[in-house]
Amino acid sequence: MIQFSQVTVNYGYVPGALKDINLQLRDGDFTLLIGPTGSGKSTLLRLIYMDILPSSGTVTVDKWSSYRISPRQINVLRRNIGVVFQDFKLIENMSVFDNVALPLVIEGYRRKYIIRLVRLLLDEVNMLQSERQQASTLSLGEKQRVAIARAMAKNPFVIIADEPTGNLDREASRNVLSLLERIHQNGTSVIMATHDYELIKDTPYRRIYMENGQILPPDRTFSPLNQRINLLADLQ
Amino acid sequence: MKFFFILRQTFNNLWRERTPVVATVLTICIALTILIALFEVSWALYGQLSDLKSNLVIEVYLDPALSEKQAAAIQKQLEQYHTIERIRFISKETAADIFREEFGENIRDILDENPLPISFEIRLLPEYNHPGYMSLFKKQVESISGVDEVHYRHAVIEKLEQITEAIMVSGIFVLIILVFAMNLLIRNTIKLSVYAKRRQIEIMKILGAGNMLIRMPFILEGAFEGLIGGILSATGLIIMHKFIASSFTLVTYSLHTYKLIWVYTLSLGILIGLLTSAGSVGKFVNKIFSKK
Ligand SMILES: Nc1ncnc2c1ncn2[C@@H]1O[C@H](COP(=O)(O)OP(=O)(O)OP(=O)(O)O)[C@@H](O)[C@H]1O
Ligand SMILES: [Mg+2]
Numbered sequence: 158m159i160q161f162s163q164v165t166v167n168y169g170y171v172p173g174a175l176k177d178i179n180l181q182l183r184d185g186d187f188t189l190l191i192g193p194t195g196s197g198k199s200t201l202l203r204l205i206y207m208d209i210l211p212s213s214g215t216v217t218v219d220k221w222s223s224y225r226i227s228p229r230q231i232n233v234l235r236r237n238i239g240v241v242f243q244d245f246k247l248i249e250n251m252s253v254f255d256n257v258a259l260p261l262v263i264e265g266y267r268r269k270y271i272i273r274l275v276r277l278l279l280d281e282v283n284m285l286q287s288e289r290q291q292a293s294t295l296s297l298g299e300k301q302r303v304a305i306a307r308a309m310a311k312n313p314f315v316i317i318a319d320e321p322t323g324n325l326d327r328e329a330s331r332n333v334l335s336l337l338e339r340i341h342q343n344g345t346s347v348i349m350a351t352h353d354y355e356l357i358k359d360t361p362y363r364r365i366y367m368e369n370g371q372i373l374p375p376d377r378t379f380s381p382l383n384q385r386i387n388l389l390a391d392l393q
Numbered sequence: 394m395k396f397f398f399i400l401r402q403t404f405n406n407l408w409r410e411r412t413p414v415v416a417t418v419l420t421i422c423i424a425l426t427i428l429i430a431l432f433e434v435s436w437a438l439y440g441q442l443s444d445l446k447s448n449l450v451i452e453v454y455l456d457p458a459l460s461e462k463q464a465a466a467i468q469k470q471l472e473q474y475h476t477i478e479r480i481r482f483i484s485k486e487t488a489a490d491i492f493r494e495e496f497g498e499n500i501r502d503i504l505d506e507n508p509l510p511i512s513f514e515i516r517l518l519p520e521y522n523h524p525g526y527m528s529l530f531k532k533q534v535e536s537i538s539g540v541d542e543v544h545y546r547h548a549v550i551e552k553l554e555q556i557t558e559a560i561m562v563s564g565i566f567v568l569i570i571l572v573f574a575m576n577l578l579i580r581n582t583i584k585l586s587v588y589a590k591r592r593q594i595e596i597m598k599i600l601g602a603g604n605m606l607i608r609m610p611f612i613l614e615g616a617f618e619g620l621i622g623g624i625l626s627a628t629g630l631i632i633m634h635k636f637i638a639s640s641f642t643l644v645t646y647s648l649h650t651y652k653l654i655w656v657y658t659l660s661l662g663i664l665i666g667l668l669t670s671a672g673s674v675g676k677f678v679n680k681i682f683s684k685k
Contacts, residue, residue: 206599235601246596261394263602268394307600 158184159205159315159348164214166200166370174200176370178214182348184314187341189357190350192367198350201367202319205348206238207231219314236264239308239316239345243323245300249293253284253303256292260310278306282336298329305336315346322353330356395606402610406586407617413585414618417578421622421665424571425658426629431564438557445550446522450514451530452544457510459539464511467539471513476521476530481514488512510541524551579618579669583611587677594678608674615670616663623662627655 159182166175175197182188190198203209204216207223216223221234240246247256257278261271279285282302287295292303301321308316318337322330334356341347351357357364366373407414453471455464461484471480483491488509492500501507517530524547531543587594594607631651 208599229603232601232603235599240599246599248593248596258394259597260600262398263395263597263600263606265395268397271394 158182158217158219159346160215160217161201161204162215162217164204164211164216166197166204166209167212173370175204175211178372180365180372182346184346185341185344186346187338187360187362188346188348189360189362189364190348190367191352191354191357191364192350193352195369196367197370198367199319200370202317202348202350205315205317206235206240236260236311237313239311239313241301241304241308241316241318241321243320245297245304245324247292247300247304247307249291251292252288253279253290253292253295254288256303257307257310260307264311274310275306278309279303281309282306296329297324298326298332301325301329301333302336305333305340309340309345313345315348316340318347318349320350320352322351322356334360399606399609399613402590403613403617406590406610406614409589410582410585413578413582414614417575417582417618418622418625420571420575420578421619421662422625422629424568424575425623425626425662427564427568427571428661429626429630429654429657430633431560431568435557435561435564438553438560442550442553442557445553447519449522449545449550450516451527451534453513453515453534453540454542454544455511455513456539456541457508459511461511463539467537468513470537471515471534474530476517476526478516478518480516483512483514485509485511575665576669579615579666580673582618583615583670583674584677586611586614587674587681591681594681598682604675607678608671611674611677612667612671615666615674617666619662619664619666620659621662622666623658623660626662627658630654630658 159180161178161180164175164178165173168174178201190201192198200209204211204223205218207216207218207221207226210216210223210226218234219237221230226234248259251259254275257275258271261274266274276285276288279288282305284299284302284306287299287303292300295303301324305316305321316337321333321337325333330353337347337349349357455467459467464482468480468482471477485507488511489500489507492498492509500509517527521527521530527545527547531545534540534543597607631654634650634654
């Protein structure tokens, strides 16, 4: 379970990237984080893998609490979470294989085991044929599939995806979403931030709307701004 | 696997920054070569010096008119000095024998009588074998009546001492500059490598990599530079040894010396590279992330 209680984040002297967030995400859920640019989606996700710590309040992720956590424990936490980004964050001059192997190398697994596991993962995202290719030579859709394979490598209890389709065309976006859905069906929680309303509008998942550093209450979900987003999406 | 990953990263860093790496390796090589050569040269010179000093005798020539009895009285007087290790009495006859040995001719055949004076060969205690005391001793002994002249070969020793000192001082001066340059260059290659890998480091951190895994390739990069610098330096030193040893007898060499050269240059090189990179990598890594 992931829990935010009274979480506020200020970046430096700029206050209110997040304001008094209270939120609970249950294990096994697929959660969508929706909101305009600058509303605080990435900030909220960064709190989960403790890339930043709250200015006040507490974030609890599984058995780890932001209240008192050592740098070493933050590393342990991150090795139990899968992360996927809009810009993929692959190591461009490494092969597809080495990129997916990285979390396993960090964990200190044996070579034989790593080779078997990476092949299985690449097969799952349909990238096994490219295992020797350098990451920089892939198409954007392929890069994101490799990134998802890497996020899955440690069989994490949650996958955090921060606008994973932000750089992808329609087909590649659908492909990535269905991959994440498949992962979710296997029991992993997925938290995905997006402004691609079109992509997710027919999905049955929990939606959390954010605006201006705050979570909108369910009844105010269709604020003028969100209505505009939805309308624009529907028009496309 | 972690180990291979680290090694691969290390060599990747070295290859990526090959130009500054070469400059760094050469600087390490030169610094180590000068250090070891300086050590060896001063070692050899000190050896020579102490040899010379321990063989140094002070020759006290008496007035040729003095009889052996009078000479014995002067010897008694000299024996009062607690700074003297031993005194050898050289009679006129012994002096003539020595002359014959050294010049191959009998002095009595050249001149009718033996003109050589009675003399003493004095060896001082080792702790008094320095120019300061010797000149004092010379003055004192020369003031004894019946003593004609006091001789010792101080000029050679003083010259040698001056040379040794000059070599040491200039060597240490050059060495300080080189150590400074070496430090600067090693840190520079580490900095360049960390900077080139900043995105990879960022990604590895997000994936939960610990400090050890992130920093080790850069630390080993420095150690490797030191290792190569050490190997080049040892090779250069050994070539120089062979060259010098064949033209001077002053420098002794053996397989044992070569082994020592390898041990010193390699361990010093690796140690310097390792410590310098280990001491700076954390700072460079943190610098990248403090800007974010
Ligand atoms: N590193 C930072 N330093 C200062 N301010 C930041 C930083 N990161 C984000 N912010 C600010 O915090 C607020 C929330 O940003 P955040 O990136 O969480 O929004 P977002 O919903 O992810 O937006 P986007 O859809 O553009 O990714 C914004 O006002 C942003 O300008
Ligand atoms: Mg964002």
